[in-house]
Structures are given as structure tokens and as C-alpha cells.
Amino acid sequence: MKRPLTCVEICAGAGGQALGLAMAGFVHVALIEYEQSYCNVLKANRPEWNVICADVHDFDGTPYKGVDLLAGGVPCPPFSIAGKQLGKDDERDLFPEAIRLIKEIHPRAVMLENVRGFLDPGFDEYREHIFSSIQQLGYVTHIKLLNASDYGVPQLRPRVVIIGIRKDQCGAFAYPEERSGEAPSVGETLYDLMAQSGWKGAKKWASGANKIAPTLVGGSKKHGGPDLGPTRARTAWAELGVDGRGIANEAPSPDFEGMPRLTSRMMARIQGFPDTWTFGNKKTIACRMIGNAFPPPVAQAVGIKIKECLDYGCVDCQSKVSVS
Secondary structure, three states: OOOOEEEEEEOOOOOHHHHHHHHHOEEEEEEEEOOHHHHHHHHHHOOOOOEEEOOHHHOOOHHHOOOOEEEEOOOOHHHOOOOOOOHHHOOOOOHHHHHHHHHHHOOOEEEEEEEHHHHOHHHHHHHHHHHHHHHHOOEEEEEEEEEHHHHOOOEOOEEEEEEEEEOOOOOOOOOOOOOOOOOOOHHHHHHHHHOOOOOOOHHHHHHHOOOOEOOOOOOOOOOOOOOOOOHHHHHHHHOOOOOOOOOEOOOOOOOOOOOOOOEHHHHHHHOOOOOOOOOOOOHHHHHHHHHOOOOHHHHHHHHHHHHHHHHOOOOOOHHHOOOO
């Protein structure tokens, strides 16, 4: 019987990536998250997880040397078009810490995700520096932009996923196959939640909300109240019959008229979270957690491919390693 594959995750957030990797078969031995409210959510949803509420800068990876996977969604503001795109000059850039932990832990595989802006030409030099640093530690690196809608999530949500496979591993990594066009529409996804309080217009609304959602946004502590983002995002939501100017506490009443607002539970479902996953009682924080999350189904799809790679058995490992 094979032992379960182990994982250390940094910048765990509200658990989207961790949940997906767990569904793929990884057992988390440590999850590191800086914000207490996020730590509370992780502990509430998965009491068995070893949640370490600390700054990644202060986390020592050496006790976890040899785990199978080091994963994390390092902060995106340094590369986000919504910010100043300072990259390596942004104090929130945690790629150097991720590289330090790869060196300390020396995992069999690495999985790091970030926003699409990470691929911008302005970051070419820094991106090459990150890849060469990981490669010098003994890893074959891969990078690809994945759209969540290609993995059953009802929103576009493009995210860069970086994979590193240690060169002494036998399997060759391949990203999960895209299933374009299979994601349900917003109406299909949320009909039962919209109709929860008996709203008479729910069926008509669902038939009109016949596309996938625009990318949910979460914002930061300073920016990002309980709404669906800036004007452009709200306009896209309005085309789906959703009022993006705020977040509702509950589903529309039976005689509600006009455009409904999403609840935080509806937002979570659009991110691919199960309805059992809770985000605390404070709406603003919950919306930020959900909007900043990595969709669990995408993490699961990638995690399965990493697991297949690590589970691969052979005699001559070096001849099986792919370079990309």
C-alpha cells in the first residue's frame, strides 16, 4: 500500500488550493497563512489540518524536508494590473521566500500560482530569474496560463500555474487537459440558491444568465468591499442580470423585482467551493476571501497530474524527465 503524498502550502488563504489538492489525494502536513481570519476559516473547515498562522518570512521549512509537494498562491498584487505592478520591488512579493523554502524543504514537486499579469513582458527578466533559481535547485520547470472555465468552474478566471518537478523523479509532468465549453452557466450554477426563498422570477433570471461569469475579484484590506468589483466588472455582471454594486445577505424574496445581488454563498459556488465550506460571519472579509481564492476544481485537476507524475515508477528516471 502506497503512503499518501504529503504537502506543505504557503499563503494558504481561505483554502481553495488546499481543498483542491486534498481532493487530488495530497495530505497537508502544514498550511502557512498570515491573516488570523483566514487561519480561523481553515481550522473551522478542516480541524485536522496543521494551520500555522505566521508570516512566511518567519517560517522555517527544514522540519518538513522531503515532503512531496510545496504549494502556494503567492500574493498577486506585485503583478496585478489592478495594482502598480512593481514586481520584485513590491514588498509583498514572496517569490524569494518560496525559493528559500524549496531549498530548505527540497520537495519532489512545486506548484505556485499567480495572476495573468505575471506573464507581462515587463516581468520577463524577473520571471527568468525565478525559473533559473528553481532550476538551479534541481527542478524541471513548467508554466501555463489556465482558465478556470476549462475545468468546470463557471467563470473565466485565468491564472498562471508554475510547476517544478525535481529532476530525480521518474514521471514527466503534463498539465490537465482542457475541457472547453463544459462549464455550466451562472444561471445553471445558481438557480437553486436564487430560488431558495421562493423568488418567482428565479427561473426567468436563470435562463437569461446563460454565460459563465466574469472573474470574481476580492481586493485587499484597503480596497475591496462586499461588491463585485470596478465598473467594467459590474457591467459584465449586469449583462447576466446581476447587480454587482453590493452583496446580499440572503436570496431574493418571493416578490422581488429588478436585478438580484449575489450572496457570499453564491460567490463561493462560482469559485468552485462546496456549499459546506464556510467563510465566517463577516461579509466583507468573506467576500475578500472568496474573491481572492484559487478555484478548488482547478487545483484538483493540476494536483492529479502532479500525483500521476510522482506516482510514476521506472528504473532509469533521468531518461523519463521532460524538459519544457
